Amino acid sequence: xxxxxxxxxxxxxxxVRAALERYPERFRNRVFTASEVRFxxxxxxxxxxxxxRFAAKESILQGAWDRAARGNRVDRxxxxxxxxxxxxxxxxxxx
Numbered sequence: 001x002x003x004x005x006x007x008x009x010x011x012x013x014x015x016v017r018a019a020l021e022r023y024p025e026r027f028r029n030r031v032f033t034a035s036e037v038r039f040x041x042x043x044x045x046x047x048x049x050x051x052x053r054f055a056a057k058e059s060i061l062q063g064a065w066d067r068a069a070r071g072n073r074v075d076r077x078x079x080x081x082x083x084x085x086x087x088x089x090x091x092x093x094x095x
Contacts, residue, residue: 011055017047031057 019027028037036053040046 011051011058013047013051016051016054020047020050 031054032040032050040049040053043049
């Protein structure tokens with residue numbers, strides 16, 4: 001699989017900790033796999049590990065979203081050109 005870009009995502013450990021303390025089951029179940037939770041819970045200071053995993057997932061999702069948005073933009077531009085070409089051929093375009 002080709003690399004389309006490289007990025008860094010930073011997450012404030014205190015914010016992840018606050019989310020885990022405020023919504024422990026809900027946040028864990030929505031964001032982390034069962035094996036990730038099991039691993040993090042074995043650590044003395046689990047919050048940096050949770051935050052690091054959250055940052056990695058966020059980075060991947062942002063990259064996927066960026067690629068999807070670029071693809072959509074390219075596809076939209078292609079459709080607009082096709083419409084313009086079609087209008088030109090029907091005598092409705094400029095020129």
